[in-house]
Every structure is written in structure tokens, then in C-alpha cells.
Amino acid sequence: MSRTISIEPVTRIEGHARITLQLADTGEVEDAKFHLTQFRGFEKFCEGRPYREMPALTARTCGICPVSHLLASNKACDDLLAVTIPPTAEKLRRVMNLAQLVQSHALSFFHLSSPDLLLGWDSDPAQRNIFGVMRAEPQLAKNGIRLRQIGQTIIEILGGKKIHPTWVVPGGVNEPLTEAKRDAMLEMLPEGLAIAKDTYTFYKTLIPKFQAEAEHFGTMPTLFLSLVTPKGNLEHYDGVLRIKDAEGRIVEDKVPPSDYQRIIGEAVEDFSYMKFPYYKPLGYSRGIYRVGPLARLNNADACGTPFADVALAEFRTLQADSGPIASSFHYHYARLVEIIFALEMMQRLLKDKDILNPRVRARARGNRSEGIGVSEAPRGTLMHHYKIDDAGLITWVDLIIATGHNNLAMNRSIRQVADAYVNGSDVKEGMLNRVEAVIRCYDPCLSCASHAFGQMPMVIDIRDASGDVIKRITRD
């Protein structure tokens, strides 16, 4: 008989989600869906608010990546003011963005994914958690905590607090950097870089074990979207949009972020509160693309910092052909490369003597009725788009969240993993863990991504071929 397997909650991710696998009578997977089961509604309840509130409001979308929303929102506000922020303010914002990247990637790798990577997908679920990692590799666990602490402390030094810092403002930042603060940040970075390099080197030794996962975890032809610098290098704060196809051909380049609506469309499905962005010229859903660390490294011509460029060259050898790395499994690898880049780049920015310049804010009133801010969050490209009335009140908001861009890809990935690993007549825990694990490759932040109105059943019925309910699972 046909049946539905429901994995809920999906564990070791940020936010709440459910995966359903529909099995045919033969036990083969017929369909797989990734459901976002929480609704937030920021795009609606922000209407009517003064635009200057948007950074504080949207930062509260999430406790993991508030800095990302703070930056994208303030960039949209910069656009509404029609200002170019002082160069020092841009450098300081970049430092905060990179610190956010370090702490977020560290959480994803060391705490959320390492239980699978180190202990195995089929290991005892009672042990396959952070405590299992602490027993098996205590120094690795400590290193993860220390890296997070370095990232969070830099955010706190700059912004006054680790979660929801308020120092970034429309027009720049609130106050310049002091020597003492700069020195305190510089002091931590060599240790962070040593940890990042050691972890990268250790992780490379594990790669041969993951050939099967690399083959089946979201290995599919998609486009890749990210920001790049005007010269085509790795970029996280500003720059222009680039899209490459699965063969590595550039299909869109030097697209101003303000022009994103020409290339990005959004669809809605009735089984999830998360929207489904797609590349417009190819339509929905042929226009599937991925964002985040994998896409950024695939799209960048170079990182621009010494050890990260060495790591990038090694990253490009993860598959036999010379095209973009296709396996979503290698998001883990890409995250480690980006941690190295972020630490090297923070060193460079903080050693720049201009970083102590007191000119850090451009002041103006609203001069445009529409503002767009795009930056790279740890999980991918983040877009904030606001429209305001003459009084400066928000009339319309569109938020395209990093995790949302990956929605189509995540759905296809779980289908691929389920096809490879789930045997309907003998469903083992390790099979279902792999279905969850492919989602963890994307490191989704579901708190951020839930903005679509949809219909979400809160009761899961498993029916036999006759349509009779044989099992009911309810969510509290």
C-alpha cells in the first residue's frame, strides 16, 4: 500500500520544518516535499512603519543572522536616503558582516552537521549529537565554540551587543572605531585563523569517506546566484549580481542589485510558508538556482586572500570535471573556505589605517520612494526592497531571504536522497537521517524564510491505498 512518511521536526536546523515522503505501492519514493511550518509575516506587518525602524524590525526576524538583516535593511535605507556611505563606514560594516559569517558557519559546521560528519549517518541517534562529538573529538568541539565566540565578540565590540546590535544605521554606522577596540579584534584573529586552517585540513582528510553522499546529496544541474566584486571576486557585502549555469557559463553578470526583479521571480506553493524564487528568463521551476557558500565559490574568480585562494583551488578539484561544484554536500567544504576568507579579510580591513577615521555617517532625509539593499548573508543572497510614502512610512516590502532562494533546490535534494536511500519496505533511521542531513547542507534559517501565505496542515494523516487513515500524527 502507498504511504506517507513524515519527518518532523527536522532536527539540527534553525527553525521548524517537516519533510514528507510519499511512497508508491512498490515502496519507491513517489514524491518528497520540504514544508516550512511557521509563518512570520514581516512583509505585511512592517507596512505603515517608519522606514528608519526597518533595520531594528527586520533584525528580529532571526537570532542567528540579525546582522545580515541589519546590513541589507540599512543598505535599503541608504538607497532611500540616496547617500553613498563614507568609505570607513563601509569597511566597518564589512568587518561586522564577516564576523557574522564566521560565527554562523561555525555553528553550522561544528554543532549542527559535525555529528553526522564525524560519527556517521547510521550511528546511534542517542549518541549522534554534539555530546557525541565532544566525546569523539573534544578539541574540535572546543574549537567550534571558540570560533563562534570570536565572531560574536567582534560583533559585540562593534555593535554593543552580540544579538541585535544597533550600531549600523542608515547612512553608515553610529560611531567610529577606537584603537582599543581595533586592537582587541586584531588580537583574536590569529587564533581564529589557526583554528579555521586546522579544521579545514582535518576535514579534507574525511572527504574520501563521503563519496556516496557527495554523489546523492543534492548533486544536480542548477544555476548559481551570488554577489561578486566588480572584478568578479568573492564578495559578501556589496558588488554586483552574477549567475552561472551548471556548465560554468556566465548567464548574467554585473547586474546591479537594484535590477534584481528583472532576473528573480517568486512563486508560492500551498504546502509551505516559504516562497520559491526562480530565475525569471527560464521560468518556474526550470529557473532553479542555488545561493550561499557553494554558489559564491562557484561564481567567484578568486577569493583575494592568500590561504583562502589556496583552499578555493583545492575546492575546485572536488569533482572530476572543471565545471561548478554540483554537489550540495560540498556546502560544508565551502563554509570552511569562507571562514578562512572572512578571518583573513577582517585582518586586512582592521590593519587599514583608514579604519579609525572618524567620518562614518552620511546624514540625509528620505530622498527616494523606493530602496533596495542586497548583501550576502551566511546562507546566501539577502534582498530587502522597500517602498515608502511621502511621510516616510513603509507601503510595501519584499524580502527575499537566502534560505528562500534555495527552496527549489532543497526540495529536489530531498527527493534525490530519498530515491537513493529510502527503501519503503524497510525504512531505517539512518535513511531518514540522510534525508534530514541534505537539508543541513544548505544550513537553512527557517525563522527568516517564512513569509508566504499558504495552507499548512497541522495534522499528518497516513492513509492506505483505500484512503483509510492508518496513522495520524499531530503537531503540538
Next chain:
Amino acid sequence: MLNPAARTQVSTLIIGYGSPIRGDDAIGPLAADHLARLQDQGDLPDGVDIQARHILTAELVEDLQRAERVIFLDAAADSEAGRVHCRRIGPDARAPSTMAHFHDPRELLAWCEALYGHAPEAWLITAGGERWDYGYNDLSDSARAALARMIDLTLQQVRSWAANAAPHA
């Protein structure tokens, strides 16, 4: 000390945590802020580190492992409004955290024990809240009264430990 790695051993770590924009949930960080002001005035013994946090995050393990004792200060939604309660807590790896980026204090103690072989003696002082609406450090009347009792109770504990630890003349 801006670099956490440079911090030294402390006898008592006080962590007040909660959201400043959710009504009575602000009581933990507000209590910590008040204690920090008392500390600046010299009203607390030496060897006390006070932190106000929005949430308990994994990197706090680094601070826990340097402390002999820790007091967590938090609001409680399942307690009578205004009631202040103090209880010993210990490491518990099964204590639930709903999201990966913030933790239950017992889980954090379990992380500390697993990684460093020890966890500080720990107390959780809670104050029952009644209002959780959006605002900024906007406590209900009962929470405001409870805040004072929470601070007094914390001071009693900290001063008593310091007195017991002092060498006899």
C-alpha cells in the same frame, strides 16, 4: 576585558538573560545591569563577573568553565506572577533547547562538563512574569517588585559566599 580568552578565573559568574522587548522577559538582563552598576560602585565582593544576555549561547561555556559558581537570572512564565524562586540546577544533556543557537542553562552546564570535565555549582533564580507584550524593558508592576527581590537574593548569595571564603582573623 574585550577579548574573552584573556578573562581569568572568577569565583562567581552571574548571567541575567532574556529579551528586552518582550515585557517581563527583560527581568533577567535588567537585574544583571543593576548588579553591574552596584559592582561599579564597589558594592560587590571581588571575583564576580556579571553578564547581561539576550539568550544563552554556546560560547558562554568558555565563561562557565572559569567560574566556581554561576547564578542564572531569568523570567518564568510557569510561575506565579511576582514570585521569586531560587533553586540548584545541574548539568543535564537532555534539557530541551528549541533552537540550535540558544540553550537551556542545564544543557549549557552539560556542555561545560562534557568538554572540561567539570561544571560550576549553579543556581537558577527566576521571577514569575505576567506580561510578555512587545515593548522595551517594560516590566509589569509585579515583575518590577520581583526585580528588587531578585537582586536582593542574588546579593545575599554572593556576599554570603564571599564571607564564607574569607580567611578568619
